[in-house]
Amino acid sequence: MHHDTTRLATDFNEEDSNTSSNPAFVQVLETRLNRRSLFKGAGMAGAALGATALTGCATTGQAGSTVQQLGFKPVAKTTADRVSVPEGYTAQVIYALGDPLTGNTPAFKNDGTDTEWGARAGDHHDGIEWFGLDASGQPSDRFASRGLLAMNHEATTDEKRASFFIHANGGTATLPRPASEIDKELMIHGISVVEVQTDGKKWAYKPASAFNRRVTTMTDVALSGPAKGSEHLVTRYSPDGTRARGTLNNCGTGRTPWGTFVSGEENWFGYFHRDAKDDDTRKKDKQVQALNRYGRKAGAASRHGWESGGSADTYARWNNSALGARAQDDYRNEMNTFGYIVELDPYNTGAQLVKRTALGRMGHENVTFDRVVADQPVVAYMGDDARGEYIYKFVSNAKWDPKDAQGANRLAAGDKYLDKGTLFVARFKEDGTGEWVELSMKNPVIANSSYFEFKSDADVAIFTRLAADAVAATKMDRPEWAGVNPKNGEVYITLTNNSNRTVATADSANPRVYTDLKGSKEQKGNVNGHIVRLSHSKPTDAAFRWDIYLFASEAGADKATVNLSNLTDENDLSSPDGLVFSPATGVCWIQTDDGAYTDKTNCMLLAALPGQRGDGSTKTLAYGDKTVTTHVGKPPSPATLKRFLVGPRGAEITGITETPDGRAIFVNVQHAGENTAMADVNNPAKFESQWPANAGYGAGQRPRSATIVITKNDGGVIGT
Ligand code: FEO
Ligand code: CA
Ligand code: CA
Numbered sequence: 126m127h128h129d130t131t132r133l134a135t136d137f138n139e140e141d142s143n144t145s146s147n148p149a150f151v152q153v154l155e156t157r158l159n160r161r162s163l164f165k166g167a168g169m170a171g172a173a174l175g176a177t178a179l180t181g182c183a184t185t186g187q188a189g190s191t192v193q194q195l196g197f198k199p200v201a202k203t204t205a206d207r208v209s210v211p212e213g214y215t216a217q218v219i220y221a222l223g224d225p226l227t228g229n230t231p232a233f234k235n236d237g238t239d240t241e242w243g244a245r246a247g248d249h250h251d252g253i254e255w256f257g258l259d260a261s262g263q264p265s266d267r268f269a270s271r272g273l274l275a276m277n278h279e280a281t282t283d284e285k286r287a288s289f290f291i292h293a294n295g296g297t298a299t300l301p302r303p304a305s306e307i308d309k310e311l312m313i314h315g316i317s318v319v320e321v322q323t324d325g326k327k328w329a330y331k332p333a334s335a336f337n338r339r340v341t342t343m344t345d346v347a348l349s350g351p352a353k354g355s356e357h358l359v360t361r362y363s364p365d366g367t368r369a370r371g372t373l374n375n376c377g378t379g380r381t382p383w384g385t386f387v388s389g390e391e392n393w394f395g396y397f398h399r400d401a402k403d404d405d406t407r408k409k410d411k412q413v414q415a416l417n418r419y420g421r422k423a424g425a426a427s428r429h430g431w432e433s434g435g436s437a438d439t440y441a442r443w444n445n446s447a448l449g450a451r452a453q454d455d456y457r458n459e460m461n462t463f464g465y466i467v468e469l470d471p472y473n474t475g476a477q478l479v480k481r482t483a484l485g486r487m488g489h490e491n492v493t494f495d496r497v498v499a500d501q502p503v504v505a506y507m508g509d510d511a512r513g514e515y516i517y518k519f520v521s522n523a524k525w526d527p528k529d530a531q532g533a534n535r536l537a538a539g540d541k542y543l544d545k546g547t548l549f550v551a552r553f554k555e556d557g558t559g560e561w562v563e564l565s566m567k568n569p570v571i572a573n574s575s576y577f578e579f580k581s582d583a584d585v586a587i588f589t590r591l592a593a594d595a596v597a598a599t600k601m602d603r604p605e606w607a608g609v610n611p612k613n614g615e616v617y618i619t620l621t622n623n624s625n626r627t628v629a630t631a632d633s634a635n636p637r638v639y640t641d642l643k644g645s646k647e648q649k650g651n652v653n654g655h656i657v658r659l660s661h662s663k664p665t666d667a668a669f670r671w672d673i674y675l676f677a678s679e680a681g682a683d684k685a686t687v688n689l690s691n692l693t694d695e696n697d698l699s700s701p702d703g704l705v706f707s708p709a710t711g712v713c714w715i716q717t718d719d720g721a722y723t724d725k726t727n728c729m730l731l732a733a734l735p736g737q738r739g740d741g742s743t744k745t746l747a748y749g750d751k752t753v754t755t756h757v758g759k760p761p762s763p764a765t766l767k768r769f770l771v772g773p774r775g776a777e778i779t780g781i782t783e784t785p786d787g788r789a790i791f792v793n794v795q796h797a798g799e800n801t802a803m804a805d806v807n808n809p810a811k812f813e814s815q816w817p818a819n820a821g822y823g824a825g826q827r828p829r830s831a832t833i834v835i836t837k838n839d840g841g842v843i844g845t
Pocket of ligand 1: 279376377391490510605702
């Protein structure tokens, strides 16, 4: 979901609920001693520092290989309604909204009359990960011609309330909404796993594969980690607070070192309704503060009105009000069962989904794992995507055992590494250093907080944003994807944009405040976003150093105040979101989810060969009396940052994964045509986009989110 001020639909990524007065309101106690004792004995063996070969992502024989230069001609900016790739490359659509996932599901008609949504591709393809299969169908990190794609189906293209391309006449925007429409919408969210293969010439998905799977808002899920069984997770569905139903608004993804798929629940809060009197009903309930902090004020209207479908649990669960006598009588806690990292074993259609509460509850984008080293903790990085939210790190208690990379029980490895550990939040300092602050009851600032009453680590796991407020974490410009550079372990985090950033709140790590024009419309704040970069001596360190790898900008913007990274027509971009380092080549892929520069170009995918933290200089920005000094990486050149792809109209480019040989990349194209008016749902001439039908894929003309595969015509490695 993007920040496009001209769009018709409500932008649910524009959450704005961090009203905490960081960093000034709390007296931050010294927590360094705490951390030092926690990591006693965790010193990393110097010889193991460069090891990448044991990560699930790095493939045997490929680990550490990196390309030295980007061997393609950059793609020009365009507003054409197609996927544009460099000369010598081919993009092919292989899997779109509605495609059948069983052998007996009818072909997709794409006219709003299709049924059997639990056996079809979901909507709004987002993060995506490759899980290889060998010829006999066993998991393989090496085979490159057959595999599973596990991906998120984040949301649906909606105007006002209804998901309009999946209903014949665009759906009902008024309340109450028909149950028959809601039933479809409940099924097009979630995750899918789909088998794909190539015959050496063309890739295709396999509609009848036994590996194909759909997970929706209705799938039973286990709650695991510190919050399991918490009183705040008790619902009518699970009176003991150990289970939940479904996953929602799944955005970014990751691949664990033990070969499972992990998915972040992002803008889930918008799907819930609270009665206008709910604050009064809950009078003494500390959750009122948390509900507000997580974006749901009493009286809030829900995104799709799912709670209005009837009295059945299927619909009632979306009303997060305290309606009964006790929590087990209603769904007052239903929101607390969303906002987690969800783990799925892509190779086992029968394996239960697990919400890993130790990684905190927020608007999760993705989760990326640092390079694993034998006998060291597993470390992962995450962003909370909303204006003024934070960047997090998780460190497992268990030490990495390389045997777990190939273990038979992958979710047992998840239990081992993701249920017990410590969550940290980032605090940036002006001098280019920063620290990871522990979020647990071991930190006295949290245990003794007067800001919010934390009684246990379960409370920290559920009310993570409040714990991060309490330690005065640094409010960032919408943290999106994190990625770890396989060459040197540096962590990159995209900060997509922030319309709330003002001169008063500008700081060294979020230094730009400016006005940009889109046509005659003024856009303010950090309009185009940036990418921050962190380095550590070792991943478990509390201290880090940082700089800004890249300031996104229009090429023509002022180089002293906006275009600080000296971008040109070959590589200018706005609103970086997806960021993934290729394990095969080391190329850093950057994707955009933009609404600011879309008068000039559709969203895009760029390839980068970044340097390292500290390779640039400091720059000082003057805002009247106030100056802000920041740390800028060496500006990229058209040789080290190039546009590789431009998507169709209205689409965000999101999610990218590859075969282990780097010769095929899979990219998701989300919500083409989303700025179409619902009144035009049966008037193709007025669609903003007719992709992928206009690329020769599938029936009907309604636009569909889809996965594309990109190959090089000479069979070579992508990007080289
Ligand atoms: Fe779903 Fe933050 O993008
Ligand atoms: Ca502009
Ligand atoms: Ca995203």
